[in-house]
Amino acid sequence: MGGTEHLTVQREGATLILTLNRPEARNALSLPMLVGLYDGWLEADADDSVRSIVFTGAGGSFCSGMDLKALAGHGMTGEEYRDRLKADPDLHWKAMLRHHRPRKPVIAAVEGYCVAGGTEMLQGTDIRVAGESATFGLFEVRRGLFPIGGSTVRLPRQIPRTHALEMLLTGRPYSAREAAAIGLVGHVVPDGTALAKALEIAERVNACGPLAVEAVKASVYETAEMTESDGLAAELTRGWPVFDTADAKEGARAFAEKRPPVYKRA
Known part of the structure; x- marks a missing residue:
């Protein structure tokens, strides 16, 4: 199995677990994370013994989006992975599920922050579980930015347009219960149990043809x-x-x- 310093890959039965692993930065996106994530999607697609994928984050957060310090010009962790991006300029979009859809079902297990790029990646998943204290939102407009990970296209197709536009245009945070009420996530569970619930769903998927x-x-x-x-x-x-x-x-x-x-x- 693959993985990088910011993306761990584990196997539990027929389920491949991809974990964003940069907890000190609330799993903000990094080059090692993006490269590892894309390789993980490819690994799941290529291995017929994998029947489902669980996508989660370490340290009590899912993903807080882009590393804004790096965006401001302070450098991004993992420069040694730059050649991978040069070889495939689309790699980051594939990693974030904007330009790639795994053929296996992807189940998101969200705890803590799932905002900006986190909420954008979430829209590329198939089934979604959130811990009670999880926070969602597309904060880009508050920073003068654009949610270019696909949200202006996908979000209004996944939830009612009025809710999609409010999320996109206000940049406000949403609780897990609010996210469930508008249809962004399917399950809200006690904090710390999202992964267990996602694996339970994965087992049901794995039992099917x-x-x-x-x-x-x-x-x-x-x-x-x-x-x-x-x-x-x-x-x-x-x-x-x-x-x-x-x-x-x-x-x-x-x-x-x-x-x-x-x-x-x-």
Whole structure:
């Protein structure tokens, strides 16, 4: 498994856990973090034994966004990774899930600060769990900046436009309960238990047919902006092949035999 000094990679069963690991800076984005994160998404996609990804942060915070000190010209940690960015100028956007969508489900486990770039990355995840004291928000306009990680496009498609515009235009913080009320996160749990809840959800995903899970996720995203008739046609293109797999036959057989299915991605 990969990882860098600011991004740890762990394996728990069929789940790959990617942890932002710069707690002294509330996991503000750094070059080692971005490089490690992108490599983590690629590792999950390439390994068929990985069925889900849990994305979280160390030290009681998820991510506080861009390192503003570095942005002000004071240098960014991990200059030795600069060659990776030169080789792939899009790497940071892929790392932040702006220009890359993993084929495996991504479950966010948020504690503490998930603001600015943290809230932007959150929008690239599929299922979201937050600790009770988590804080969300897009603070960029308060700093005279633009939330260029995708929020002006994605946020109004994920939550009601009035809430999206308030978050984008006021730059105010949102509590976990507020975030749940507007649909930005799906679960609010006691502080310190977001990771455990995310892993519980991941286990439920892992128990399902992996080919079916990946096809369902792909269909949801690729049909999101289609007309209903086009989307329904595209859904059949994704869905029918799943019925012809050995895994589909195993699922039906296991149900009839009253036992857990054994899926083999076949």
